[in-house]
Amino acid sequence: MEKxxxxxxxxxxxxxxxRLAAERxxxxxxxxDQLVSFGDEAPFRVYVVDLMRRKFExxxxxxxxxxxxxxxxxxxxxxxxxxxxxxxxxxxKLLLDYCAEYGVRQLVVLSSAYAYGALPExxxxxxxxxxxxxxRTYPEVRDLAEVDTLCSSFLWQHPEVRTAILRPVNTLGDSxxxxxxxxxxxxWIPTILGFDPMMQFIHEExxxxxxxxxxxxxxxxxxxxxxxxxxxLHVAIEETGGVALNVPEQALRPLxxxxxxxxxxxxxxxxxxxxxxxxxxxxxxxxxxxxxKPKWSLLDIFAQLKAERHRDAx
Amino acid sequence: xxxxxxxxxxxxxxxxxxxxxxxxxxxxxxEDEIEAKLARLPTPLNEFxxxxxxxxxxxxxxxxLMLALLYRYYFRVEMRGTEHFPEGRFLLIANHAGxxxxxxxxxxxxxxxxxxxxxxxxxxxxxxxxxxxFVGTTGVRIGSVVGTPKNxxxxxxxxxxxxxxxxxxxxxxxxxxxxxxxxxxxxxxxxLALATDTPILPTVIIGSEEQAPAFTSIxxxxxxxxxxxxxxxxxxxxxxxxxxxxxxxxxxxEIGPPMHFTGNPNDEDAVIEGMVQQVKREMTSMIDxxxxxxxxxxxx
Numbered sequence: 001m002e003k004x005x006x007x008x009x010x011x012x013x014x015x016x017x018x019r020l021a022a023e024r025x026x027x028x029x030x031x032x033d034q035l036v037s038f039g040d041e042a043p044f045r046v047y048v049v050d051l052m053r054r055k056f057e058x059x060x061x062x063x064x065x066x067x068x069x070x071x072x073x074x075x076x077x078x079x080x081x082x083x084x085x086x087x088x089x090x091x092x093k094l095l096l097d098y099c100a101e102y103g104v105r106q107l108v109v110l111s112s113a114y115a116y117g118a119l120p121e122x123x124x125x126x127x128x129x130x131x132x133x134x135x136r137t138y139p140e141v142r143d144l145a146e147v148d149t150l151c152s153s154f155l156w157q158h159p160e161v162r163t164a165i166l167r168p169v170n171t172l173g174d175s176x177x178x179x180x181x182x183x184x185x186x187x188w189i190p191t192i193l194g195f196d197p198m199m200q201f202i203h204e205e206x207x208x209x210x211x212x213x214x215x216x217x218x219x220x221x222x223x224x225x226x227x228x229x230x231x232x233l234h235v236a237i238e239e240t241g242g243v244a245l246n247v248p249e250q251a252l253r254p255l256x257x258x259x260x261x262x263x264x265x266x267x268x269x270x271x272x273x274x275x276x277x278x279x280x281x282x283x284x285x286x287x288x289x290x291x292x293k294p295k296w297s298l299l300d301i302f303a304q305l306k307a308e309r310h311r312d313a314x
Numbered sequence: 315x316x317x318x319x320x321x322x323x324x325x326x327x328x329x330x331x332x333x334x335x336x337x338x339x340x341x342x343x344x345e346d347e348i349e350a351k352l353a354r355l356p357t358p359l360n361e362f363x364x365x366x367x368x369x370x371x372x373x374x375x376x377x378x379l380m381l382a383l384l385y386r387y388y389f390r391v392e393m394r395g396t397e398h399f400p401e402g403r404f405l406l407i408a409n410h411a412g413x414x415x416x417x418x419x420x421x422x423x424x425x426x427x428x429x430x431x432x433x434x435x436x437x438x439x440x441x442x443x444x445x446x447x448f449v450g451t452t453g454v455r456i457g458s459v460v461g462t463p464k465n466x467x468x469x470x471x472x473x474x475x476x477x478x479x480x481x482x483x484x485x486x487x488x489x490x491x492x493x494x495x496x497x498x499x500x501x502x503x504x505x506l507a508l509a510t511d512t513p514i515l516p517t518v519i520i521g522s523e524e525q526a527p528a529f530t531s532i533x534x535x536x537x538x539x540x541x542x543x544x545x546x547x548x549x550x551x552x553x554x555x556x557x558x559x560x561x562x563x564x565x566x567x568e569i570g571p572p573m574h575f576t577g578n579p580n581d582e583d584a585v586i587e588g589m590v591q592q593v594k595r596e597m598t599s600m601i602d603x604x605x606x607x608x609x610x611x612x613x614x
Contacts, residue, residue: 120444123464124367194447196320198368198454229360232368234320239362246321249447277444278368282468299361 001026004215005065007051007095008072010034012175013110016208017069018044021215028063030056031072051091060098067106067215070095073147075179077266081140088143089150096154099161107163108214111148113200113224114141115167118279124198125282128167128222138270152222164219166210169226169281172301173204174308182266183275184240185309190275193246196234197278202227203296203304213290226283228294228301233275239302241309249276319373319455322448326376333383344382348375351432357457357474367469369434373455381423384416388562389521391420392614395569396429398515402473404572405507406435406515407593409496409601410485411523412560413545420565421477421517422457435477436469463506470510478503480590487543490527494520494601499594501586508586509579513572516596520568520604524611525560526550563611568600 004021008014009029021027027044034048049055051072072091074084092109099107116126117134132149135142148165155163170180180201183189202210202225210225237244247255253272259265286292334341352371364370385391406425410417418437426432437453438461444450459465469476479485480499488497507514528545535544550557573596575589608614 120450121441121460121462123462123468124459125464125468127464192447194320194322194451196451198364230366230368231360231362231364235362235364297361 002066003028003063004067004069005030005060005063006069006071007031008070009046011071012173012177013171013204013207014071016173016175016204017071017211020208020212021069024212025067025215028059028065030059051094052087056094057098060102060104064102065104067108068095068099068104069211069215070107070109073110076177077140077260077268081268085143085146089146092147092150096150096158100154100158104161106215106218107161108211108219109147109151109163109165110211111151111165111167111222112144113167113169113226113279113281114274115144115148116279116281118197118273118277120277122278122280124278124280126224126280127282128224128285137273138268140268140270148222155220155222162218162220164214165222166214166286167222167224167281168207168210169200169202169224171204171207172201172305174304176204179267179271181305184236184242184305185312186242188245189237189242190247190252191233191237191244192252192272192276193248195249195276196232197274197276198230198280199233199236199278200226200230200280201236201298201301202294203301206294206296209295210286210290210292213292217290219289221285221289223286223289224281224283225286225292226281228297230280231298236302239299239306241306319370319376320448320451322452323373323376326380330376330379341379341383344386345379347427348378348382351426352378354431355426355434356431357434366472367436367457367459367465368454369436369457370455373452374457377452377456378423378426381419382427385420385423385427389416389420389565390614391424391565391567393424393428393567393569395515395517395567395571396425398569398571399425399429399433399475400513400572403470403510403512404475404515405470405503405512406475406477406517406569407503407597408477408479408517409494409519409523409597410479410481411488411493411519411525413487413526413528413543413547414558414560415486416525416560417519417522417565418477418479420522421519421567424567425475433475435475438466438476438478463502466506467510470506470512480593483542487528487531487545488523489530489545490524493523493527494605496594496598496601499590501583501590504575504586504590504593505579508575508577511576513574514593515572516570516593516600518568518570518597518600518604519565520601520608521563521565521611525563526558527561561612564608564614566604566608566614568604570596570600 004025005028010031010033022043029046032050115132132145171178256269422435437458439458481497484497531543
């Protein structure tokens with residue numbers, strides 16, 4: 001049986017991928033943090049180890065996985081912008097080196113469609129060859145573009161490691177703690193007066209399936225993963241039971257800057273562009289390569305988030 | 315669905331309520347007509363009533379009613395040639411004039427009101443349109459997209475109808491002395507037609523070029539407000555914003571039969587230019603015929 005090593009296995013997305021992968025592969029999980037939710041019953045081995053430590057190389061040298069799924073990314077700012085950048089970029093660089101050195105045959109990296117950035121001139125359906133512009137307006141997450149670029153140059157330099165870079169859209173679900181999830185679960189949701197961009201959503205389980213499909217099909221290349229469709233932001237807010245607070249941009253930006261600086265608001269001001277302009281992508285390349293079809297419709301995704309909101313409120 | 319479409323839509327609602335006090339029967343009838351037409355648009359929608367680009371017939375209703383009032387009672391548009399519409403994709407290419415892009419708005423309105431089944435013409439908006447609050451969102455809701463080649467190509471491949479003005483702002487902001495003289499055409503539309511194997515429907519609008527007769531444009535003032543032009547007309551800037559109101563000219567729209575082109579979409583400019591000139595010549599002779607056959611600027 002083939003062996004799959006998953007980094008960031010203790011995260012919401014990591015647990016989902018691991019559970020799904022364990023049905024078909026021998027799974028080895030790696031994370032900086034203890035894997036709490038599985039308890040002793042984790043159907044796979046877990047190493048609690050930091051990607052940046054020598055011990056991680058020992059794990060790969062010892063386990064010799066056939067495939068690696070790289071999910072160990074910091075997607076929040078609680079540790080600070082610089083630490084986030086270091087973990088994501090330097091951690092990925094080390095992992096890529098190990099993959100090349102220890103004979104990994106398939107690598108799947110979870111990048112993000114956010115790397116394209118939310119800009120007024122974006123076409124509605126960006127394809128994979130569109131430039132990664134996110135740092136123009138949202139420099140705090142430039143690690144997204146840098147990780148993606150590191151991996152795509154690795155893809156060309158090391159044809160012996162079949163590398164698939166997945167760029168999924170906004171991910172929602174019970175397990176993941178995505179920025180968009182935290183945003184939509186607020187009771188009062190700040191939006192920009194006069195703006196209502198189209199947004200795509202994918203359910204975390206579908207994303208986990210997409211990652212598994214990438215391993216099974218031995219994908220090589222860069223792929224947008226788009227989910228069931230797009231709706232305006234205000235529709236998403238309404239369908240998930242939130243209340244939109246339309247604030248003029250001139251007030252929202254300084255407020256976000258101040259509150260983020262004080263640690264009272266989780267998103268830097270650059271995040272505002274993602275509720276102002278579209279960052280929507282075409283997944284035709286991924287669908288053509290895999291025939292992938294999401295199981296969760298937008299209605300299902302929104303209904304689950306709404307139910308979760310009610311549970312939290314109770 | 316009774317979802318609110320935001321402050322801009324609410325403002326339109328109040329305006330229409332006021333209009334209803336004056337002419338309740340006409341507006342009621344027009345509303346019913348629009349409702350029936352919107353239901354027959356071939357554009358596929360998702361479970362929330364939006365198409366993949368953000369178009370929403372629900373959000374289109376009020377702006378369309380406003381435009382339809384202008385169409386029927388202000389510009390008294392007469393549109394001919396909608397029988398030339400192919401079933402699938404097409405590119406409608408038209409002359410552009412009149413300082414405010416009402417020619418585009420009237421074409422879009424006419425193509426919903428006149429043909430059966432109605433067609434939604436997708437406008438290609440300037441890159442800065444999405445940066446304007448309300449305007450950008452409303453533009454998207456009524457079917458426009460940012461005018462990138464990728465968007466246009468995606469729309470055509472999905473068998474949508476796209477409207478383009480190859481003169482661009484050169485046409486929109488031309489002075490009165492240049493009325494009905496087609497300005498230089500961009501080549502992008504023809505490359506896209508070749509790439510997607512799309513027929514081109516040459517279209518002319520007679521009337522729009524007299525709606526805001528500009529003597530000149532003041533360059534420094536245009537740069538100051540970041541606009542492509544600052545036109546001086548008999549009423550603007552003399553009467554302030556009110557002076558922007560176009561004259562009640564009569565619009566005659568003629569849509570010509572489809573023109574088909576084949577070739578390499580990435581060919582050099584000289585080759586593409588030759589095909590563009592064919593479209594332009596066709597439109598020039600349509601303009602000449604149109605001007606000869608009308609009896610006056612404000613009457614039919």
